[in-house]
Amino acid sequence: MSESTHPRVTGSVTPETSHPRSAARLAPAKSCCQTPSQVSAGPRAPVVAIVGAPNTGKSTLFNALTASRVTTGNWPGTTVEVSRGVWRATPPASPCTRGGCADGHEESTQDLTVLDLPGAYSLDAHSPDEHLTRELLQEGPVDERPDLCVVTVDASRLAHGLYLVAQVRELPLRVVVAMTMSDVALQRGVSIDSHALAEGLGCPVVTTDPRRRTGLDTLAAVVRTTLAAPVPAPRPTPDTDDALTRDDDRFTWLSAAAEQATVVPGHDRLTLSDKVDRWVTAPLLGPPVFLAVMWAVFQLTTTVATPLQDALDRLFSGPVTDTVMAGLTLVHLDGTWVEGLLVNGLVAGVGMLLTFVPLMALMFVLLALLEDSGYLARAAVVTDRLMRTIGLPGRAFLPLVVGFGCNVPAISATRILPDARQRLLTVLLVPFTSCSARLTVFVMLGTVFFGRNAGTAVFGMYVASVALIVLVGLLLRRTLWRTMGSEPLIIDLPAYHVPTLRLMALVVWQRVRGFLRTASGIIVITVSAVWLLQSVPAVAGQSFGHVGVEDSVYGVVARTVSPVFEPAGFNQWQTASALMVGFVAKEAVISSWAQTYATDQPQPGQSGLLGEHIQAAFQQSSGGHTLPAVLAFMVFLLAYTPCVATLAAQRREVGLRWTAFGVAVQLATAWLLAVAVFQVGRLFW
Amino acid sequence: MTGPLHQVLAEVSAGTPTVAEIIRRTGLSDDVVRAALDHLVLSGRITSTKLSLGCPTTGCGTCPSAGGCALPAALGARRPGLVSLALTRPVA
Amino acid sequence: MATGMDLRSAPLGEPLTLLRVDDPLLGQRLATLGLREGVSFRLLTHTVGGGRILLVDGSRIALGSDLVRRLRARAA
Numbered sequence: 110m111s112e113s114t115h116p117r118v119t120g121s122v123t124p125e126t127s128h129p130r131s132a133a134r135l136a137p138a139k140s141c142c143q144t145p146s147q148v149s150a151g152p153r154a155p156v157v158a159i160v161g162a163p164n165t166g167k168s169t170l171f172n173a174l175t176a177s178r179v180t181t182g183n184w185p186g187t188t189v190e191v192s193r194g195v196w197r198a199t200p201p202a203s204p205c206t207r208g209g210c211a212d213g214h215e216e217s218t219q220d221l222t223v224l225d226l227p228g229a230y231s232l233d234a235h236s237p238d239e240h241l242t243r244e245l246l247q248e249g250p251v252d253e254r255p256d257l258c259v260v261t262v263d264a265s266r267l268a269h270g271l272y273l274v275a276q277v278r279e280l281p282l283r284v285v286v287a288m289t290m291s292d293v294a295l296q297r298g299v300s301i302d303s304h305a306l307a308e309g310l311g312c313p314v315v316t317t318d319p320r321r322r323t324g325l326d327t328l329a330a331v332v333r334t335t336l337a338a339p340v341p342a343p344r345p346t347p348d349t350d351d352a353l354t355r356d357d358d359r360f361t362w363l364s365a366a367a368e369q370a371t372v373v374p375g376h377d378r379l380t381l382s383d384k385v386d387r388w389v390t391a392p393l394l395g396p397p398v399f400l401a402v403m404w405a406v407f408q409l410t411t412t413v414a415t416p417l418q419d420a421l422d423r424l425f426s427g428p429v430t431d432t433v434m435a436g437l438t439l440v441h442l443d444g445t446w447v448e449g450l451l452v453n454g455l456v457a458g459v460g461m462l463l464t465f466v467p468l469m470a471l472m473f474v475l476l477a478l479l480e481d482s483g484y485l486a487r488a489a490v491v492t493d494r495l496m497r498t499i500g501l502p503g504r505a506f507l508p509l510v511v512g513f514g515c516n517v518p519a520i521s522a523t524r525i526l527p528d529a530r531q532r533l534l535t536v537l538l539v540p541f542t543s544c545s546a547r548l549t550v551f552v553m554l555g556t557v558f559f560g561r562n563a564g565t566a567v568f569g570m571y572v573a574s575v576a577l578i579v580l581v582g583l584l585l586r587r588t589l590w591r592t593m594g595s596e597p598l599i600i601d602l603p604a605y606h607v608p609t610l611r612l613m614a615l616v617v618w619q620r621v622r623g624f625l626r627t628a629s630g631i632i633v634i635t636v637s638a639v640w641l642l643q644s645v646p647a648v649a650g651q652s653f654g655h656v657g658v659e660d661s662v663y664g665v666v667a668r669t670v671s672p673v674f675e676p677a678g679f680n681q682w683q684t685a686s687a688l689m690v691g692f693v694a695k696e697a698v699i700s701s702w703a704q705t706y707a708t709d710q711p712q713p714g715q716s717g718l719l720g721e722h723i724q725a726a727f728q729q730s731s732g733g734h735t736l737p738a739v740l741a742f743m744v745f746l747l748a749y750t751p752c753v754a755t756l757a758a759q760r761r762e763v764g765l766r767w768t769a770f771g772v773a774v775q776l777a778t779a780w781l782l783a784v785a786v787f788q789v790g791r792l793f794w
Numbered sequence: 795m796t797g798p799l800h801q802v803l804a805e806v807s808a809g810t811p812t813v814a815e816i817i818r819r820t821g822l823s824d825d826v827v828r829a830a831l832d833h834l835v836l837s838g839r840i841t842s843t844k845l846s847l848g849c850p851t852t853g854c855g856t857c858p859s860a861g862g863c864a865l866p867a868a869l870g871a872r873r874p875g876l877v878s879l880a881l882t883r884p885v886a
Numbered sequence: 887m888a889t890g891m892d893l894r895s896a897p898l899g900e901p902l903t904l905l906r907v908d909d910p911l912l913g914q915r916l917a918t919l920g921l922r923e924g925v926s927f928r929l930l931t932h933t934v935g936g937g938r939i940l941l942v943d944g945s946r947i948a949l950g951s952d953l954v955r956r957l958r959a960r961a962a
Binding site: 230231233235266267268269271272352353356357358360361363364367368371 | 796797798799800803822823825826828829830832833836837839
């Protein structure tokens with residue numbers, strides 16, 4: 110088990126001469142001041158054995174110490190290779206005062222015989238190498254043992270190397286630890302305090318880099334000082350025959366020494382992150398900073414993604430539809446139900462799915478950015494107190510804020526929550542955040558019914574949205590999750606850092622792909638199903654695909670459903686139909702009205718003819734209490750299932766059963782609230 | 795008094811799935827836990843079997859060796875890989 | 887045996903030593919983040935809602951106000 114990196118000068122060594130003591134005895138006695146002609150420092154020269162685990166730089170150190178004064182051969186009676194050399198130990202720029210030459214000359218250099226013992230992780234004799242090391246250090250006659258043992262220890266894997274030190278320290282031996290690979294340790298963010306380590310180990314520790322030949326002089330000085338001193342008392346060991354207890358005692362000892370000596374750079378220094386945190390999490394400044402960041406997230410997800418969404422929408426309703434139509438004309442299927450299925454079912458469904466892609470991608474980028482930069486952990490600290498009231502940790506704020514832009518990415522954003530139950534609760538609450546699609550309907554209804562107070566009405570919906578989240582959250586927590594304790598806030602704050610682009614891109618791509626894979630089916634199927642229901646005639650004399658909505662199966666269903674909304678004041682079949690389409694997507698509510706009232710869709714900001722139709726409808730259905738009915742309708746719109754894409758995302762995150770449960774909660778909440786609003790409202794208006 | 799070796803051995807016998815988890819649960823340093831695992835393998839108290847390599851389809855985040863791997867460096871390899879650690883004999 | 891002070895009254899920036907955590911489960915959770923009995927740490931800053939950020943063994947840990955009330959320390 111010798112190291113291959115080691116350029117050895119191999120001489121012919123007989124078993125006789127390869128033994129250090131015999132070699133020393135055979136070598137002519139000479140002053141240490143002379144250069145030895147053979148690889149021995151003389152009979153009186155101290156013997157230093159270098160031991161250490163493989164790959165700790167042991168042989169590199171040996172080579173650095175001995176230069177070319179080396180012989181290598183098998184240890185007598187074994188196949189284990191041992192190198193022996195002379196180390197001209199020169200301490201750094203100071204005359205030899207201790208451990209000088211035997212003849213008493215003032216001498217700055219002391220020659221030592223050095224043995225490079227085979228790599229050994231321990232003295233437990235698991236291999237011939239370890240066996241020899243153990244024999245030499247532990248079991249051989251005392252006068253044959255080396256005078257000093259240098260143990261090489263890899264600073265980047267300190268505990269691994271210290272086990273051998275623990276064992277060697279149990280022997281009546283002088284021990285010096287040569288710590289190598291400090292640069293590697295430093296690259297991993299760890300530095301070892303050699304003084305603290307020496308204190309813990311009870312023997313000197315010298316940091317060296319044999320490759321760069323640094324620390325060798327210090328090692329020489331320390332070795333000479335130690336040689337001049339008496340053999341230190343061995344480390345006490347527990348009185349036991351149990352190997353595990355004995356080994357564990359060594360580990361207890363070494364881990365204490367390692368812990369005491371390991372210094373994480375910047376451990377006690379305040380970093381830039383700390384300075385930023387002083388502002389970002391501060392009692393007064395923290396919340397505004399958080400709100401600013403969230404506003405930016407909200408703005409970016411809606412404003413940047415909207416043009417892209419519109420462009421994709423135009424692409425699908427324009428060129429793609431035209432191409433499909435042209436294709437159908439070629440095969441003479443234009444004007445048939447196939448055209449309806451392809452254009453109004455598949456193309457519309459796929460188009461809707463794809464318009465979510467830019468939004469989702471942007472959302473995931475922002476999420477990854479917040480998470481990777483380290484801000485998310487701070488935001489969780491800031492919002493923790495607030496979120497705690499509904500039993501959620503601080504970081505649940507993010508998906509809820511995102512939900513005000515679009516519920517679909519918000520559902521996916523719940524993944525930042527580590528606890529499954531908290532994730533589930535947040536997934537169930539996200540649909541109550543008023544997304545921007547609902548905003549378009551609110552704005553349209555607001556301008557039609559509230560005139561100058563339209564802004565207040567819309568704002569009221571947002572307030573209602575926040576109230577709904579808190580109320581439903583409390584309700585669910587009091588009923589379903591009564592056992593869910595609020596865990597105390599303990600967050601390990603990572604240092605801020607610049608996010609890795611490649612990693613972010615990978616994460617974003619994986620998440621978008623996952624969304625497409627799971628959401629595509631449900632969206633396309635639902636859009637096609639609505640088309641199918643609207644195409645199947647429910648009255649005689651109409652043909653498939655050529656039927657008005659009123660006479661289709663869809664119209665009949667809407668008519669059947671509409672009485673349900675009577676206590677809420679909007680039991681018109683057109684309104685019920687709009688709500689049913691709204692189940693697929695809120696954007697479709699207005700177009701559904703336009704379709705059923707057979708008018709053009711109004712331009713934003715003007716209510717036009719459609720407004721008059723709707724006004725008349727609400728007035729009729731509410732028995733004159735128009736405003737309470739409209740408010741009830743808006744509240745229903747706010748609280749019931751946002752869109753089929755949200756359902757797809759929910760199914761992906763929490764499964765079909767919980768998604769169905771969520772739909773039930775949403776419909777129940779929406780209906781109850783709408784009825785309450787209308788019934789209470791009509792007492793006043 | 796239980797030292798690091800007993801603690802790590804107890805975690806392995808309790809089926810703690812990853813080295814990172816052992817580190818978290820014992821509160822010991824990464825270095826000491828890995829050294830203890832290596833020692834337990836070398837002294838024959840636990841066996842270490844290298845599992846087939848390959849990334850989980852769900853990405854690196856779900857890989858049990860994401861937090862570092864348990865393959866004892868003393869056994870020759872420093873490259874991360876998935877290993878299964880099992881008790882050789884019951885803990886006395 | 888809880889002597890010392892709770893973290894609400896502990897000064898920022900001064901070295902502190904953590905005293906025993908009575909709740910074993912909580913103690914275990916804190917230990918995994920390096921907050922064990924006898925460990926020395928410093929409080930870095932106040933956070934929203936009465937929490938603190940503390941520096942222990944090179945890592946920064948945010949604690950909520952409930953924990954700040956429950957944990958006790960003495961000046962190191």
